[in-house]
Amino acid sequence: MKKAFLTVFSILAVLCFAGIGHSADVKKGIHVGDAGAFTGDAAAPCMEIFNSAQIAVDEWNAKGGIQGVKIEHIMGDDAMDPAQGMNVAHKFVADELMYGVIGPPMSHVAQATLKIYGDADLATITTAASKPELTEQGYKHFFRVNARNDAHGWNCALFMKKQLNAKRVAVLNEKVAYCENMATQTIAGLKKLGITDIMQETIVGGAKDYSAVLTKVKAFKPDVLFFIATTAPDQAIGVRQAKELGIDAIFFGTEGARDKKDFIQASEGAAEGAYVYHFGPDIYAIPAAAGYVKKYESTYGVLSGFGPPAYEAMNILLTAIDQAASDGDISRKEVVEKLHQIKNYEGILGFPVTFDEKGDLLGSATYFFKVVGNDFQQVAVMTGK
Amino acid sequence: MSYAGTMDIYLQQLPQQLVNGLTLGGVYALIAIGYTMVYGILGMLNFAHGEIYMIGGFTGWWVLHLLTRNNEVIMNAVLVISLMIIIAMAFSGLVGMLTERVAYRPLRNAPRINLLLSALGVSIFLQNLVLNYQGAKVRSFHISSLIPESLRVIQIGPAVFSFMRVLVIVVTFLLMALLALMIKKTKVGKAMRATAQDIEAATFMGIDVDRIVVLVFLIGSALGGAAGTLVGLLFTQVDYYVGFQAGLKGFTAAVLGGIGNIYGAMLGGILLGVAESLAVTFLPSAYKDVVAFVILITVLIARPWGLMGEKIPEKV
Numbered sequence: 001m002k003k004a005f006l007t008v009f010s011i012l013a014v015l016c017f018a019g020i021g022h023s024a025d026v027k028k029g030i031h032v033g034d035a036g037a038f039t040g041d042a043a044a045p046c047m048e049i050f051n052s053a054q055i056a057v058d059e060w061n062a063k064g065g066i067q068g069v070k071i072e073h074i075m076g077d078d079a080m081d082p083a084q085g086m087n088v089a090h091k092f093v094a095d096e097l098m099y100g101v102i103g104p105p106m107s108h109v110a111q112a113t114l115k116i117y118g119d120a121d122l123a124t125i126t127t128a129a130s131k132p133e134l135t136e137q138g139y140k141h142f143f144r145v146n147a148r149n150d151a152h153g154w155n156c157a158l159f160m161k162k163q164l165n166a167k168r169v170a171v172l173n174e175k176v177a178y179c180e181n182m183a184t185q186t187i188a189g190l191k192k193l194g195i196t197d198i199m200q201e202t203i204v205g206g207a208k209d210y211s212a213v214l215t216k217v218k219a220f221k222p223d224v225l226f227f228i229a230t231t232a233p234d235q236a237i238g239v240r241q242a243k244e245l246g247i248d249a250i251f252f253g254t255e256g257a258r259d260k261k262d263f264i265q266a267s268e269g270a271a272e273g274a275y276v277y278h279f280g281p282d283i284y285a286i287p288a289a290a291g292y293v294k295k296y297e298s299t300y301g302v303l304s305g306f307g308p309p310a311y312e313a314m315n316i317l318l319t320a321i322d323q324a325a326s327d328g329d330i331s332r333k334e335v336v337e338k339l340h341q342i343k344n345y346e347g348i349l350g351f352p353v354t355f356d357e358k359g360d361l362l363g364s365a366t367y368f369f370k371v372v373g374n375d376f377q378q379v380a381v382m383t384g385k
Numbered sequence: 386m387s388y389a390g391t392m393d394i395y396l397q398q399l400p401q402q403l404v405n406g407l408t409l410g411g412v413y414a415l416i417a418i419g420y421t422m423v424y425g426i427l428g429m430l431n432f433a434h435g436e437i438y439m440i441g442g443f444t445g446w447w448v449l450h451l452l453t454r455n456n457e458v459i460m461n462a463v464l465v466i467s468l469m470i471i472i473a474m475a476f477s478g479l480v481g482m483l484t485e486r487v488a489y490r491p492l493r494n495a496p497r498i499n500l501l502l503s504a505l506g507v508s509i510f511l512q513n514l515v516l517n518y519q520g521a522k523v524r525s526f527h528i529s530s531l532i533p534e535s536l537r538v539i540q541i542g543p544a545v546f547s548f549m550r551v552l553v554i555v556v557t558f559l560l561m562a563l564l565a566l567m568i569k570k571t572k573v574g575k576a577m578r579a580t581a582q583d584i585e586a587a588t589f590m591g592i593d594v595d596r597i598v599v600l601v602f603l604i605g606s607a608l609g610g611a612a613g614t615l616v617g618l619l620f621t622q623v624d625y626y627v628g629f630q631a632g633l634k635g636f637t638a639a640v641l642g643g644i645g646n647i648y649g650a651m652l653g654g655i656l657l658g659v660a661e662s663l664a665v666t667f668l669p670s671a672y673k674d675v676v677a678f679v680i681l682i683t684v685l686i687a688r689p690w691g692l693m694g695e696k697i698p699e700k701v
Contacts, residue, residue, distance in 0.1 A: 038521075039516065039521040040521055040626065041521075041523060041624065041626075043520075043521040043522055044522060175671065201665075201669060201670040201671075202669070202670050202671045203670065204673075204674075206624075206626065206627075206630070207630065208616070208620040208622055208627065209405075209409060209619075209620050211405045211662075212402060212405050212406070212409075212661065212662040212665040212666075212670070212673070213665050213670040213673075215398050215401045215402055215405060215662075215665075215666070216398060216665055216666060216670070218398075218401075219394045219395075219397055219398045220394070231523075233523040233525070233622055233624075236525070236621075236622075237620060237621065237622060240621065244537075244538055244545065244547045245401070245545055246538070246540075246545055262523065262525070265525070266523075266525035266621070266622075268527060268528070268529040268621075269529065
């Protein structure tokens with residue numbers, strides 16, 4: 001009886017808070033959320049996302065906030081777990097003053113929470129979730145400032161063919177949505193380019209031992225090993241164990257590997273000469289980013305590459321909220337509309353940001369880096385050609 | 386590719402996969418021993434054992450971290466590795482004893498399910514304690530200064546041994562041999578066997594059962610801690626969450642070998658490790674864990690008491 005009452009009550013409470021398209025006075029306050037895996041294996045990149053978004057919020061607040069109201073930035077930790085991601089989404093949706101969310105950065109969490117945010121018209125801008133289907137389901141509230149997997153997959157295939165002269169490729173992917181998808185898209189691209197000697201195997205993230213599957217890779221004798229895993233620590237283990245087993249293929253890692261501490265330093269020399277791709281360019285080479293880089297690095301240490309898109313995304317979100325609030329009241333729907341109207345936003349990423357009607361970035365580039373000493377050197381940019 | 390060519394690819398992997406499996410299996414065995422010893426005496430599944438392993442890994446990391454200056458260890462590498470293992474064993478053993486005193490002893494005469502829940506609680510508590518005090522970041526073991534470049538990888542025939550693999554295999558088997566010797570030859574070992582056989586009867590024979598239980602937790606946890614540090618040295622990483630997976634595998638190994646039987650745990654661990662590595666050779670690697678559990682289920686259907694466990698008549 002008590003349980004039934006509680007259930008009904010909580011459903012009612014959620015329904016009440018979900019609020020169907022009401023608009024409110026800006027003066028009540030403005031909250032923006034940040035959903036991500038702030039604990040667990042991906043805590044480092046996600047904290048970089050949060051801290052970068054915080055810098056943007058602080059800058060807006062220093063300028064007087066929005067309509068004189070200070071913006072409050074709220075963290076929602078999903079620990080990379082879709083179920084916890086849904087809790088975060090419900091919490092954010094229930095917060096009446098919440099007008100937009102940065103994240104979730106993981107494709108599988110973004111997928112699980114898509115409907116919750118969508119039903120509440122709460123705008124989300126992800127800075128890293130690249131699974132193509134996320135923007136193919138008709139939702140209007142979902143945006144991303146990073147390229148989709150199909151763009152990255154094709155660009156990576158091009159890079160392997162043109163820059164690495166690959167003829168025989170081993171693809172190892174972690175068994176999560178983002179990695180599986182990246183593998184599928186890349187393999188499709190490789191085949192289109194005439195590379196058909198491909199081996200695909202899977203790994204379990206966080207397992208710390210990939211020597212069995214790498215032994216299998218060694219027997220395949222590939223000239224490129226494309227190692228698709230979410231986090232830098234897993235990539236570090238991959239490159240270290242590949243080297244240990246005497247695999248002489250070129251190691252080619254994914255976005256997560258662009259991390260000096262957890263990839264280059266953690267692999268203690270094994271990563272030398274390895275390649276990684278990233279959705280963000282070399283931020284140090286962009287003059288407009290210098291101020292942000294200085295602010296970030298003086299407080300939080302070296303950037304890995306996940307921060308800049310988050311700083312950009314938060315600025316874009318706050319710009320949209322600012323426009324939506326210009327008449328003194330604001331609704332979530334208005335924020336979503338304003339985001340769709342963003343055209344050629346010139347921020348710190350080195351390319352103008354415009355969203356297409358699906359919420360995807362118009363014109364996506366993929367950046368390629370080589371590990372040289374204790375740093376990444378940008379060696380190529382691919383834009384689908 | 387021809388059939389012979391395919392076979393060839395499988396065959397050339399085998400020696401290396403055996404090495405991979407043996408190292409992994411040795412680690413599973415060390416963890417399984419902790420499960421099986423506690424079960425043998427108290428009849429409870431100590432779910433917190435995986436966390437003890439994780440704490441061992443962290444302890445080893447801290448010892449290495451404190452003995453490293455500018456990426457160089459400040460004393461002899463052999464000494465550093467020994468210190469890492471010994472201190473990790475001591476600390477894990479201590480934590481194991483504490484959990485027994487605080488969370489299990491008060492429930493000694495309660496129904497088994499209460500003990501099980503208590504163990505689950507200890508597991509969650511320890512995991513979050515480490516998360517709070519050590520953070521969620523993955524810690525990397527900087528092992529390059531421990532082993533000279535020339536010794537890092539040893540090629541023997543078609544198989545590659547890394548120095549750390551050899552070390553892990555040697556230390557694992559040494560620890561297991563020591564344990565076997567202790568249980569077989571010493572008076573304490575005899576008392577442990579007696580307590581495992583019948584805890585009440587052992588009390589009547591003048592065995593201080595409380596002391597034996599404490600000792601079992603100490604030894605089991607110390608071995609778990611050693612496994613944590615060895616894995617840290619081998620796979621170079623530890624984080625607060627590693628205990629879950631390791632605990633699951635250790636538990637599986639213990640059941641496979643016959644829970645309650647120490648030699649069974651050793652056999653079960655090694656079998657599990659080798660089976661997983663070989664599975665990857667012949668099947669898509671996604672089936673790695675499937676194969677491990679199919680073996681477990683098959684064994685349990687044929688021999689519900691495990692490979693080396695004893696068939697105990699149901700007490701009424």
